[in-house]
Amino acid sequence: MWLALAAPLMAVLGAMILSAGLIRLAGVPALDAFGEILSNAFGSRLAITETLTRATPLMLTGLAAAVAFRARIWNIGAEGQLYIGALTVAALGTTMTGWPAAMAIPMLMLGGALAGALLLLLPLLLRLRFGVDEVVTTLLLNFIAVLFVSLMIEGALKDPMAFGWPQSMPVPIEAELPKLVERTRLHIGLLIAIVLAVLVYVLQSRTLFGLRSRAVGLNPDGARFAGVAIGRTLIVTGCLSGALAGLAGAIEVMGVKGYVTTDLSPGYGYTGILVAMLAALHPLGVVAASLFAATLFVGADGMSRALGVPTYIADVTVALSLLTMLVALFFTQYRVRR
């Protein structure tokens, strides 16, 4: 048990030490920089809510990756699924003016989730039917999805009130997510993400479906011999993954932005993969790992303003933590011997 926690902790520590060297190269004492990052991420009420707001979509895309990877579905397409989920919310939202919030919000979330699931269904069916590698198809669909969003917000869904800026029509006021803390951006999406993480955990560790999904991921031949319907299990697992990523987009639009642009996501889909790996694909670990990543991203913004170290240090640290995590996993799973 302690080994399961040791790997991510070692990884985070290793990544911090490595990035300390880089911060030093930028001419700033590393401890000062880390101190700035922490105080900018947690130093005030606003900072804390910003960090949690940033962690919310990461939790969902992280869960999307963790669910898929566990069944050995290499879904690299969470970014595209997020955008399609967001676009669906913008499109459906225009028809829902005047609806009660209790109807509009769940309907839009469902719509975003379904759209994300559908976008992953296509590469999944191609893999099951023709053996097409889903790493390639899901990755490339990301570009198609973002370009499609671009097309729509320049065209059919363009907001006429936006002074020519390419952005979608806003979701109606009824569909905006209630705030958790007044006069901040933090919304109930955070709670939804945490509840979903717990649900996914229960699904994976306690249910028959979770057992079968894991069996398919670990050994498809063995699973088939034990009577598991491989195709069906993979499709359901894949739809769950795509739905989580689509929901990330829906929630981001309904909770934070209010409309869709092509810079809605600063790579949440890709960072979600890092978050999932850092969590060793554990759904509850995803909650912690996304908080870690959000801390760095939010904290680095302020740290950059104060000390002049580029914000890219946050990306570098998160990326390094993935590498150190892989090394740490290697050391916790194998013993070095000669």
Place this chain on the structure above:
Amino acid sequence: MPGIGSGVEFEADGPVLELTGITKRFGETLANDGISLTLARGEVLALLGENGAGKTTLMSILFGHYTPDAGTVRVKGRTLAPGRPRAAIAAGVGMVHQHFSLAANLSVLENVMTGTESLWSWRSARADARRRLDHIATRFGLQVAPDALVADLSVGERQRVEILKALYNDADILILDEPTAVLTDQEAERLFATLRDMRAQGLSIVFISHKLDQVLAAADRITVIRGGRVVAERQAAATDKAELAELMVGRTIERPVRAASCPGATVLQARGVSVDTVLHELDFSLRAGELLGIIGVSGNGQSALGQLLCGVRRARAGTLTLFDAPFPQGDVDALVTLGVGRVPEDRGSDGAIADMSVWENAVLERASHPPFQRAGFVQADAARRHAAELIERFNVRGGGPDHRIQLLSGGNIQKLILGRSLVGEPRLLIAAQPTRGLDEGAIAAVHERLLEARANGAAVLLISEDLDEVMRLSDRIQAIVKGRLSDSIDTGQADARTLGLMMSGASIDGVTHAV
């Protein structure tokens, strides 16, 4: 007699290989405990022992994969530096591993040449290498097309490439780790002929095995290892199977004896069943309390037959009946519900999911059945209790319900698979190659269980390549050749010659063979 090529010159008549006091400990287990042995020039030494006796560890130390905790390895009078495979290769030691280390996407020649040329050299001396490979192949009768892709070769041919690779590196001491585990009997015969040839030409060979017949057939001298120690050494001419079996296991193995049976109603019946292009118009029937043995050289369609009856493959034509109803083809859950126990041919990939726990493996095929499932939730406590019961009842050793099944030995995994198939008192048991790769003790346990199932009234279908096994356990025997089944004969009328004829296809209509 000189060694081949430019191996290290060595003038004395002493042993070419001398291991002294080799000791190796892995954590709690003492894998090798002060093992000493010698090998003379032109000798075939068999290292006999059960799975886990420490044979492979010993050879890995000799070859430099492991560093021993104590003891020395001397090759032709010189002490080898421990933990240096290169030193072993330079001294003329060649190793053929149980699991081949060939690159499937390269040709035979390229595989053999790998590692013999400097990475920095400008060109590769393929023409010279080809001549040299040709020369070695002719000399030892190891013919393999040099330009064939390894991916296209059969297992037997791949092994020949491995041996060629060792010989190409000027090996004159050859270590073969379980060389026959993956071979058919015919391929094994051929390997033994090659070994005899090599011995005649002055090579020295260590041959690791747990198969008594083969050890007796191939070796001059036999060293028996048990629990990491040398327990006995015998000249092959001066010992027999019974003695070796007892030495290897440390106790007398009691082979179960088949009692007479009174078959009941027909359980499984096939009429003209064909599967893809591998099985053609099979006819057989099996009654309750009866054990039908399907014998044949591997690769004649046994895998497809096993998969069909285990519910992971469908027939193309013909009728297959189970308990007077259509056989639920491709429906594993229906088979399990109807009381069909299934032991797959490949326990590593089909029978068990290596990274899952013992309890998960124990219940996976019935995970949707009560009491293991309620409202979609896995009842882990019930499943753990069930696994513990299997472990107890079927004497599965090496780990509890929560251990990963990977940690168990092959024999114990097989006992668990058999156990989970037998625990529901199946009415039909499909056992495909159930003892392949197992040691004597585990084989006896599997045989006992199969006969026990039969005695309890189950119909048992045994698919096997082991003639002795089929003769000892079956009531009736059919042979499978090129996807067709021979007529069935009673075991009482079968002898080795009849079965040999059946396995060569002599009795099958439409197939003519010069026998």
